[in-house]
């Protein structure tokens with residue numbers, strides 16, 4: 443076998459090995475993404491529960507402010523009532539106080555409802571938080587396993603890639619640039635053996651004169667149909 447062919451086949455073998463590790467590494471991603479999706483789902487529910495809690499809290503606070511204001515107003519009216527001498531003015535203030543009392547009662551009923559809502563929202567936020575915690579806990583072993591595999595494959599890949607770099611050094615430059623160009627294309631590999639007079643990748647028949655060069659002169663010829671390098675297996 444020619445040295446060129448030997449060096450190319452060696453490079454291809456190393457490239458395929460690296461590719462396999464890359465595929466294994468990429469194969470971990472869907473699993474990891476699935477875990478991310480699961481977590482994101484419960485986390486967004488938690489976020490919504492926290493927003494709702496904040497809103498309920500500000501509604502309650504708003505009502506408290508209003509109630510405070512009404513009470514102050516009532517106090518002032520009551521004080522005023524003590525100083526009023528005229529019966530008409532006094533009855534006017536009394537009427538105002540009556541009205542203010544009923545408004546206040548309504549606001550206080552609203553406050554009770556809003557306080558209930560705060561409690562409900564708190565319960566929901568706590569519950570959602572515990573769901574998030576549960577999901578995280580349940581995911582932890584799986585994540586650890588994936589991360590461990592990732593670093594294991596990464597080490598393998600680094601080794602495989604340095605093997606490729608080493609293999610490249612023995613391939614003559616013109617062959618190497620051709621090889622790399624084909625590698626970037628659609629074919630699954632660069633080098634295919636001649637099979638029954640046809641390209642081993644696309645099975646297009648190789649013209650007779652080229653076939654003879656491949657078989658008898660050990661030439662490496664590009665398939666005219668798919669572009670891969672076609673070589674003969676040594677007998």
Ligand SMILES: [Zn+2]
Nearest residue numbers: 641644665668
């Ligand atoms: Zn072909």
